[in-house]
Amino acid sequence: MQDLAHYMRPGTLQLGSLPPLALYVHLPWCLRKCPYCDFNSHAAPEALPEAQYLDALQADLEHSLPLIWGRGVHSIFIGGGTPSLFSPQSIERLLSDIRARVRLEADCEITLEANPGTFEKDRFRAFRAAGVTRLSIGVQSFNDRLLQAIGRVHDASQAHAAAQEAAECFETFNLDLMYALPGQTEAELAHDLQQALSHAPPHLSVYHLTLEPNTWFAKHPPVLPDEDTAYAMLDRITADTLAAGMHRYEISAYARDGHRCRHNLNYWQFGDYLGIGAGAHSKLSFAHRVVRQVRHRDPRLYLQTAHDPARPERAVASSTEVSRQDLPFEYMLNALRLRHGFSLQDFQERTGLPLSAIEAPLREAETRGLIHRDWQRVVPTERGFDFLSDLQSLFLPPEPEGLQSPPQTHLT
Ligand SMILES: C[S@@+](CC[C@H](N)C(=O)[O-])C[C@H]1O[C@@H](n2cnc3c(N)ncnc32)[C@H](O)[C@@H]1O
Ligand code: SF4
Structure with a gap:
């Protein structure tokens, strides 16, 4: 059990009530690492240690319970990495492990991130049956040349198949797109957008490709569209999504009415979240303080520490109080x-x-x-x-x- 004393002692903040609470679960493996990605994701070993990792997540959650005792959870986000590499049976076990330990609100949103090319037919239906209510698919582009330029493992036809299967199996889903890709023209962006909208997604997230430090692209920068072209692309995205009945409710997020992402809204509204899994971040409020935690990033270290009774902090690598000034x-x-x-x-x-x-x-x-x-x-x-x-x-x-x-x- 975590030592609660330091969270509960008097402090300079006065929180009259605690905000809504969400749960984030990080699954850190991918088929291979994309050259632009700085998320905590690692090329998957030949055999994923699924059961071992689920055991560690269970221990991590149990160890964190004193910090969220009695609070209901209104959304769960299973992100990565590529969570769709895990089998539907594993996702079902994960959700029942969670349900047995925290109270989920009746209309709890449960999102799973899925990549095209990591599933066979009917896998999405099985995720739905396991309790997932919302799928978020990392399409990035429907253009084979651009997909190759950003090192994706899937092609356009797999992206279409994933979007189509999501639309068949889920009442709500998201497609992730990126723009201002290496050598991308405005016409190509317009085509990507039109392809995405042809699936009538209830939600779209559209990100400007950024060159993050410590990535392959940071060391070997590709030639990207200039700033004016990128602005014109963004105007196009806002106009075309609006014409399709979607509203830009956040800087990168577009949704039809009733399909905003509750989990992400909670981040943007400065709600609380407990993050379990390798490298997961948490933000938790107490009567007199707001605390951030980070789990060990290396999946092996996470697996080792999550159960280790010799470490009172278990998988928590750092725990920091957010100062009044910050x-x-x-x-x-x-x-x-x-x-x-x-x-x-x-x-x-x-x-x-x-x-x-x-x-x-x-x-x-x-x-x-x-x-x-x-x-x-x-x-x-x-x-x-x-x-x-x-x-x-x-x-x-x-x-x-x-x-x-x-x-x-x-x-x-
Ligand atoms: C946590 S990532 C992982 C999702 C999933 N594994 C995938 O790649 O399809 C979520 C989204 O962030 C976006 N993203 C990741 N790295 C980015 C970067 N350097 N610039 C812009 N968007 C990025 C991508 O659209 C990606 O789908
Ligand atoms: S698949 Fe997603 S999480 Fe994995 S390396 Fe690529 S962008 Fe990062």
């Missing part, structure tokens, strides 16, 4: 991604801070035309959405000259 920026990193912004009441409830903590940057953002606000809500303007990181950075804690911001308090 909370406004952390909140804004999430909430300002939302088209409808946030309510001032939510800010106070979720951070435990008074509104005076953000009055100066809010005034600055308003003067620069980056937000609208009234006495209830703060909403990014079109300009604020276009220059989101400038807007968010207004909420960074002030750094006294020559000094770093005060270190966060380490709990383990």
Whole structure:
């Protein structure tokens, strides 16, 4: 059992109530590593240690229960990596292990990430039967040349087959697309989008390809479309999805009414989440503090530590209290991604801070035309959405000259 004492001791924050709670489960293996990817994913060994990993997840969850005792879970996201490499039987066992330990809300959303080319016919139906309610498919593109350029293991016909099977088996599903791919033209992006929309997805996530440090692409950068072309692509995405009845409710997410992703909305609304599995991140609130945890990233180390009674912290590699100064920026990193912004009441409830903590940057953002606000809500303007990181950075804690911001308090 985790030592709760340090989470419960008095602190400088006052949270009147705790936010909704979600559960994230990380499955860290893929067929092979994509050259742009900095997620905690590893090329799968010949035989996946599925049962061993499920045992570790079970131990990890059990060990974390004191931190979320009595709280209901409203969404589960099984992400990766490539969770669809796990068999439907394993996913069924995972969900029953979870149900036996935490109270799931009646309408709990349960998403599984699936990659085209990692399943045979009827696998998605079996995931549905195992209790998954929503599938998120990493399509990225429907263009064979572009799929090859970004090192994907699947081709366009497998992407179509996956989208079609998701539409047949699930009432709601998401397709992930990326744009501004190596050598991609505006016409190719328009074609990709049209192919995606032909499957009438209830939800689309569309990401600008970024070159992340420590990836193959960072060392061997491909030639990418210029900034103006990328902006034109984004305008196209917003217009075509709107014409198809989808609304851009978050900087990268488009949905039909009633199909927003509850799990991701919870992140953006600064809700709580317990993350189990290799490298998973958690954010948990207590009456006087907000705590972040990270599990060991290396799957072997995770497997070793999750059950090890000699380690009181088990698979938790770090546990950090978010400082009072950092909370406004952390909140804004999430909430300002939302088209409808946030309510001032939510800010106070979720951070435990008074509104005076953000009055100066809010005034600055308003003067620069980056937000609208009234006495209830703060909403990014079109300009604020276009220059989101400038807007968010207004909420960074002030750094006294020559000094770093005060270190966060380490709990383990
Ligand atoms: C956690 S990843 C994994 C999903 C799944 N394994 C896959 O690759 O299909 C979720 C999504 O993030 C996006 N993504 C990953 N790396 C990215 C990058 N460097 N730039 C932009 N989007 C990225 C991809 O669209 C991907 O589907
Ligand atoms: S399949 Fe997804 S998680 Fe795996 S390496 Fe590729 S982008 Fe990363």
